[in-house]
Amino acid sequence: MSLPDGEGAFGPFDGRIWLNTAHQGPLPRVAVAALERCVREKQSPQRLVDERFLELPRRLRSRLARLVGGQPDEVVLGNSASWGLQAIANAFPWRAGDEIALLASDYPATQFPWLLLERRGVQIRWLEFPDATPDPVGLVSGLGPRTRIVCLTWVDSYTGRRLDIASLGAACRGRGVHVVVNATQAVGAIPVDVKALDVDALSASGFKWLCGPYATGFAWISPRLLEVLQPIQSYWLAQQDDAVIDLSSRVEARLRDDLGARGLDVFGTANFFNFDPWLASLDMLLQMGPVAVAEHDSNLVSRLLQGLRRLGAIVVTPVDPDVRAGIVAFDVPGIAAEDVVRNLADAGIDVCVRLGHVRVSPHVHNTLGDIDTLVSALGRRWS
Numbered sequence: 503m504s505l506p507d508g509e510g511a512f513g514p515f516d517g518r519i520w521l522n523t524a525h526q527g528p529l530p531r532v533a534v535a536a537l538e539r540c541v542r543e544k545q546s547p548q549r550l551v552d553e554r555f556l557e558l559p560r561r562l563r564s565r566l567a568r569l570v571g572g573q574p575d576e577v578v579l580g581n582s583a584s585w586g587l588q589a590i591a592n593a594f595p596w597r598a599g600d601e602i603a604l605l606a607s608d609y610p611a612t613q614f615p616w617l618l619l620e621r622r623g624v625q626i627r628w629l630e631f632p633d634a635t636p637d638p639v640g641l642v643s644g645l646g647p648r649t650r651i652v653c654l655t656w657v658d659s660y661t662g663r664r665l666d667i668a669s670l671g672a673a674c675r676g677r678g679v680h681v682v683v684n685a686t687q688a689v690g691a692i693p694v695d696v697k698a699l700d701v702d703a704l705s706a707s708g709f710k711w712l713c714g715p716y717a718t719g720f721a722w723i724s725p726r727l728l729e730v731l732q733p734i735q736s737y738w739l740a741q742q743d744d745a746v747i748d749l750s751s752r753v754e755a756r757l758r759d760d761l762g763a764r765g766l767d768v769f770g771t772a773n774f775f776n777f778d779p780w781l782a783s784l785d786m787l788l789q790m791g792p793v794a795v796a797e798h799d800s801n802l803v804s805r806l807l808q809g810l811r812r813l814g815a816i817v818v819t820p821v822d823p824d825v826r827a828g829i830v831a832f833d834v835p836g837i838a839a840e841d842v843v844r845n846l847a848d849a850g851i852d853v854c855v856r857l858g859h860v861r862v863s864p865h866v867h868n869t870l871g872d873i874d875t876l877v878s879a880l881g882r883r884w885s
């Protein structure tokens with residue numbers, strides 16, 4: 503499948519241009535069709551066969567594993583980026599006095615899952631770096647002898663800055679510290695191969711660059727981290743996931759300890775209305791090819807950066823393609839970001855304000871024409 507152009511695989515957008523994927527990715531038409539099938543199944547429940555309860559999580563797990571280059575039994579199915587981070591925070595074998603290191607200026611979804619640990623005697627080590635951008639040497643020198651995990655956001659939601667996660671991961675691993683990454687603004691916008699990253703876990707929302715419904719998410723956890731985690735939850739359908747479902751017999755209440763990452767799944771993994779459409783979105787993205795999608799997104803971002811340079815905007819996002827992904831943040835001299843966004847909305851273009859900057863995040867549903875329309879609209883309002 504080639505990349506869709508605008509209204510082909512997505513939409514309708516009611517004649518508007520959606521450039522805010524970092525907030526919500528649009529649901530493609532194939533996912534809408536899947537949702538409609540699921541609604542019909544629930545309307546007429548005789549259509550909903552028992553096998554679907556195990557088949558759906560199994561298929562979703564396999565697609566997510568393929569997307570990040572991992573194995574299905576390393577994938578946690580969740581409802582958010584927070585879910586995977588929280589599952590790791592809960593299951594890690596902390597001892598009193600251990601530390602979790604976090605960036606003081608990081609996104610709240612990266613910080614909150616760890617905060618309750620303080621009540622269990624775990625210390626939070628808050629790290630600060632210029633531009634919230636740690637380098638490997640600086641990061642390692644900020645860790646203490648009791649730091650067990652460092653958790654970072656790969657691509658910053660506010661500025662679009664992308665961290666060199668592979669180098670940061672390698673540096674921390676040399677110190678025996680686990681690296682856990684919030685990859686929400688990365689997976690789907692840039693190609694991700696966990697085998698090339700020296701990290702222990704990634705967690706991401708599914709409703710942005712992965713074009714799933716809201717309240718979807720997943721985590722990938724490395725075998726070396728999985729080995730030490732001790733789940734504090736137990737879900738009857740996760741226990742059966744690799745068997746043939748049999749709802750007609752009593753299931754023995756015996757815990758298994760060979761569940762892999764699915765022992766950390768959100769409950770209700772046959773969440774048909776959310777997970778079935780998400781599966782359709784993922785199949786579409788995988789068919790297009792994550793590398794092709796990333797190239798498409800990068801071309802859109804480059805075109806936007808060229809336009810902004812011509813207009814004299816102050817670009818906050820790093821221009822180096824290795825240090826950015828799909829998000830561009832900028833300021834228009836002399837005009838408040840809120841006014842810029844309002845003017846663009848009046849022109850039928852939807853972007854947003856984040857931390858006082860205009861934030862634009864185009865994705866696979868957008869075209870170079872959309873970017874040119876945005877730049878022209880900015881130029882008109884400017885002069």
Ligand SMILES: Cc1ncc(COP(=O)(O)O)c(C=O)c1O
Pocket residue numbers: 524525581582583584585609611612655657658659684686687706707708719
């Ligand atoms: C970096 C980042 N992490 C996480 C989220 C969302 O978190 P969750 O999926 O846990 O709601 C967002 C956006 O809202 C984000 O930008």
